[in-house]
Amino acid sequence: MSIYRAHILLPIDEGTIQSGAIEIKKELEKRIEEENLKEEIKILETGTIGVIGKGVMIVVYPDKVTYYNVTKTNLNNIIQEHIIKGRIAEEVEHSYEGHKPVEKEYKNVGLTREQQRIVLDKCWKIDPESIDDVLAYGGYRGVEKIFSESISPEAVIEEIKNSGLRGRGGAGFPTGLKWSFTRAAKGEEKFMICNADEGEPGTFKDRLIMEGDPHKLIEAMIIAGYAVGANKGYIYIRGEYELSIKRIQKAIDQALEYNLLGKNILETNFSFYLEIKKGAGAYVCGEETALIDSLEGKRGYPRIKPPFPANKGLWQKPTCVNNVETLANIPEIIYKGSNWFKKFGTEKSTGTKVFTILGHVEYPGLIEVEMGTPLREIIFSYGGGIKGGKRFKAALVGGSAGVFLPERLLDVKMDFESLDESKAVLGSGAILVMDEDTDIVDMLFSILKFFAHESCGQCSVCRIGTHQLLNLIYGIRRGQAQEKDIDQMVKIAETMFDMSLCPLGQSLIMPVKSAVENFRQDFLNKIQNKNN
Amino acid sequence: MEVSEIHIPDNEHYRELMKFIEENRETPGPLIQVLHKAQEIFGYLPVEVQYFVAREMNVSYSKVYGVVTFYNFFRTEPIGDHIINVCLGTACHVKGAQEIIKALIKELGLKVGGTTKDRFFTLSTARCFGACGLAPVMLIDNEVYGRLNPQKAVQIMQQFKRENQGN
Numbered sequence A: 001m002s003i004y005r006a007h008i009l010l011p012i013d014e015g016t017i018q019s020g021a022i023e024i025k026k027e028l029e030k031r032i033e034e035e036n037l038k039e040e041i042k043i044l045e046t047g048t049i050g051v052i053g054k055g056v057m058i059v060v061y062p063d064k065v066t067y068y069n070v071t072k073t074n075l076n077n078i079i080q081e082h083i084i085k086g087r088i089a090e091e092v093e094h095s096y097e098g099h100k101p102v103e104k105e106y107k108n109v110g111l112t113r114e115q116q117r118i119v120l121d122k123c124w125k126i127d128p129e130s131i132d133d134v135l136a137y138g139g140y141r142g143v144e145k146i147f148s149e150s151i152s153p154e155a156v157i158e159e160i161k162n163s164g165l166r167g168r169g170g171a172g173f174p175t176g177l178k179w180s181f182t183r184a185a186k187g188e189e190k191f192m193i194c195n196a197d198e199g200e201p202g203t204f205k206d207r208l209i210m211e212g213d214p215h216k217l218i219e220a221m222i223i224a225g226y227a228v229g230a231n232k233g234y235i236y237i238r239g240e241y242e243l244s245i246k247r248i249q250k251a252i253d254q255a256l257e258y259n260l261l262g263k264n265i266l267e268t269n270f271s272f273y274l275e276i277k278k279g280a281g282a283y284v285c286g287e288e289t290a291l292i293d294s295l296e297g298k299r300g301y302p303r304i305k306p307p308f309p310a311n312k313g314l315w316q317k318p319t320c321v322n323n324v325e326t327l328a329n330i331p332e333i334i335y336k337g338s339n340w341f342k343k344f345g346t347e348k349s350t351g352t353k354v355f356t357i358l359g360h361v362e363y364p365g366l367i368e369v370e371m372g373t374p375l376r377e378i379i380f381s382y383g384g385g386i387k388g389g390k391r392f393k394a395a396l397v398g399g400s401a402g403v404f405l406p407e408r409l410l411d412v413k414m415d416f417e418s419l420d421e422s423k424a425v426l427g428s429g430a431i432l433v434m435d436e437d438t439d440i441v442d443m444l445f446s447i448l449k450f451f452a453h454e455s456c457g458q459c460s461v462c463r464i465g466t467h468q469l470l471n472l473i474y475g476i477r478r479g480q481a482q483e484k485d486i487d488q489m490v491k492i493a494e495t496m497f498d499m500s501l502c503p504l505g506q507s508l509i510m511p512v513k514s515a516v517e518n519f520r521q522d523f524l525n526k527i528q529n530k531n532n
Numbered sequence B: 001m002e003v004s005e006i007h008i009p010d011n012e013h014y015r016e017l018m019k020f021i022e023e024n025r026e027t028p029g030p031l032i033q034v035l036h037k038a039q040e041i042f043g044y045l046p047v048e049v050q051y052f053v054a055r056e057m058n059v060s061y062s063k064v065y066g067v068v069t070f071y072n073f074f075r076t077e078p079i080g081d082h083i084i085n086v087c088l089g090t091a092c093h094v095k096g097a098q099e100i101i102k103a104l105i106k107e108l109g110l111k112v113g114g115t116t117k118d119r120f121f122t123l124s125t126a127r128c129f130g131a132c133g134l135a136p137v138m139l140i141d142n143e144v145y146g147r148l149n150p151q152k153a154v155q156i157m158q159q160f161k162r163e164n165q166g167n
Helices: A014-018 A021-034 A072-084 A131-136 A141-148 A153-163 A175-184 A205-212 A214-228 A242-257 A288-295 A324-336 A338-342 A375-382 A416-421 A440-454 A460-478 A483-499 A509-518 A520-531 B012-024 B031-042 B047-057 B061-070 B090-094 B097-108 B150-164
Strands: A006-011 A041-046 A058-061 A065-067 A094-096 A191-196 A232-238 A273-279 A319-323 A352-359 A365-370 A392-397 A403-406 A430-435 B082-087 B121-126 B138-140 B143-145
Touching: A006 A021, A014 A021, A014 B143, A021 A041, A021 A072, A058 A072, A065 A072, A131 A242, A141 A214, A141 A324, A153 A175, A153 A214, A153 A324, A153 A338, A175 A214, A175 A319, A191 A214, A191 A288, A191 A324, A205 A214, A205 A242, A205 A324, A205 A352, A214 A232, A214 A242, A214 A319, A214 A324, A232 A242, A232 A288, A242 A273, A273 B031, A288 A319, A319 A324, A324 A338, A352 A375, A352 B090, A365 A375, A375 A392, A375 A430, A392 A440, A403 A440, A403 A509, A430 B090, A440 A460, A440 A509, A440 A520, A440 B090, A460 A483, A460 A520, A483 A509, A483 A520, A509 A520, B012 B031, B012 B047, B031 B047, B031 B061, B047 B061, B082 B097, B082 B150, B090 B097, B097 B121, B097 B150, B138 B150
Parallel strands: A006 A041, A191 A232, A191 A319, A232 A273, A352 A430, B082 B121
Antiparallel strands: A006 A058, A058 A065, A065 A094, A352 A365, A392 A403, A392 A430, B082 B138, B138 B143
């Protein structure tokens, strides 16, 4: 293996592919060949760097300089200046870590800014399609530790319990506790499922984790399978995520080849098999029992709980379901220990959280920060503030079934307890920012339409309730409504909260109530304008 | 349609599907994966195909129909050679997705779900592809086009047609 003097990292995700990353890669390879630099420079395809909307990006290591909006023309400039002469190609937009940014407009944004990374640690530093690369960067250290030190499944669960890790899919249930239920359940055959059916509008963190570091998920599934006592695992990925499916499948094949999966992993008594199941597009399948029904090849209807999946899940056997981001924390916790993990975040919300910042901000993208980081800092520091210098109006936090937070709540800390106190939720970690020109009624309309479409129809309160809410907001939008209709919406949402079978119907109270309470004037304007 | 009226031809498409069913018969819960394959082969899931799947997998036709109609991904109507999918998720909505869909409806003379007479395009909408950072977005087949405005969307559609016609 030759030693390279520099690495050029080329992040390949759906955003950069769309901007022509594949052509740039070919051009880059051609130019390196022409300049006779093949022995000196290594080109590496990596996962996302978390910056979005800046075209094709390349990162030059060891200098850690990121170039944005790379085209065939300015690529030549980068090669001439940076690769050959060893100085920064000043004419191309760029930023660099650890130095004061030279360039004014693009400061360190997205993942290129200093952050605390656990989940996205290896994304964009490794080639996600090469297991050797992953191993060189410390992949599978968690699995290795468990088997070389003969750590018992109970001890693994104890470690996760002690870490305080809570589910990142929305509900925030303690992960170690969930594992212990499945472990304790009676039954020979148990299953481990990874919920990668990321259907929450405005959320794409799981996709970028799978595209950027698929082996981390495989490693986590092995550890989780070992801990709960499952020999078979499924990764349920939504059908639209083609690149994720491709990379996870490749990672599974490579892991099988290295005996990290399959029969007698690393010559131990533990065998674990992993399979991808493609979802077919139904929001409700993000709910774990609906997901299990879907895995069984049926319509994805949520089941009545109890019995919980820990006792009667897939094929009525004990099952554990975890979200992608939750699982992505596991390998590091095992390798570095729960006390290391507890250093991050707050007392009751340990670790980090991946957020997607979207809407009217300067730098939409993906970041990973410690739990408890204030919302204001996320929007104004990481997101670069409101686009075009406009005023902030609201942020929809936690996905579609999230809460509209007004300006006075901007200082809320982003962790489970602080958000709970403000009657908000962490949800999927999506933060949709809206500027002063945004119509909250219109936003709520879009959300209600989504829920009316995605209600699975199994329980009547949700099936009918979502449509009643939609009818009411139709009227308000057209100005054919009275003030009492606004409060009627809250009443219906409250009834749905009390009576729906699953979180889909229960959670609509969040956006409805917060929109009405914080932005009542928007509703009144609609009614009064049209009535006059 | 009466079951007796359903005629299933013996052609390579059905043979390919049959092979997939045989290969996956032993795996548990294969119905959705079989339907994914069937849609990949046929482009959509007409009554005949659904009936074929039910018969060969030994499940009731109503169960197959129930699953097909539950999931957004499955289609029961034929579609054009290329699908335009406009995202109407929250992030795209706030960035003006409604204007994009309106422009395409006007330009193509179609309703959402409709197919052009030459069977070239089908216009469809979806709820979030997870490409929200590029909002508003549309997909033509599997290609994502982002940061759209109505004019740009129409231009991309027209250019796509010019480049791909006759292929």
